Amino acid sequence: MPRWKALPEELDPQIKEFTSQLRRLVDRNDLSIASVADATGYSKTSWERYLNGRLLAPKGAIIALAEVTGTNPMHLTTMWELAERAWSRSEMRHDMTMEAIRISQARAALGELGTPAAKSGAGGRSGRGSRLGLRVQPEALLLGVRL
Structure with a gap:
């Protein structure tokens, strides 16, 4: 049985790449999610969300993970910045779609x-x-x- 669930299909490629990199770091260092949580100060539930693509990890969590794994934080931070932009664009598209749906429903109701x-x-x-x-x-x- 694979350790990780498949990432959501709708995830932006930048976010998928970033999340995959985080997973590789955790795997390469033979860390459990619980040990990552203990070492970084971010909860196990949060790390499950970050590593399954349901939530973008905050920059502080990424820097903490880099320190725990001995990874250059600059490389992870650069990838995080690209993923963060993609995440923001995705949220904006979602917000605009939801707003359009609400407007359409309101017009129909009126x-x-x-x-x-x-x-x-x-x-x-x-x-x-x-x-x-x-x-x-x-x-x-x-x-x-x-x-």
Whole structure:
């Protein structure tokens, strides 16, 4: 049975390379995740997340790992900086996608896309939207849409 889980398919190549390098360092020094956690001061759970590509390790953790393994921290720091940029870009894309989904849902809830709610006219709901002649859908309230 392999020691490491496969990294998520959607990970940016820079992040995959960086995470793979961290794994190689741990393996080459015959360290367990628990021993890495003890030696670096970062929790075992955190290291599991870092080494499985679910979270980008903070710079301090990388420097601590370099010290524990006798690795030049400059090389790891350079790789970390590239991975950090990729991680930021990935988070920005995710945020923009989620925002677009929320906007689309809010528009649908408000009937701007020609949904049945828009064609039915002002419904029997009372509340902020009814004063404007709009029918407020529960999804709009969950999404935080203000009328």
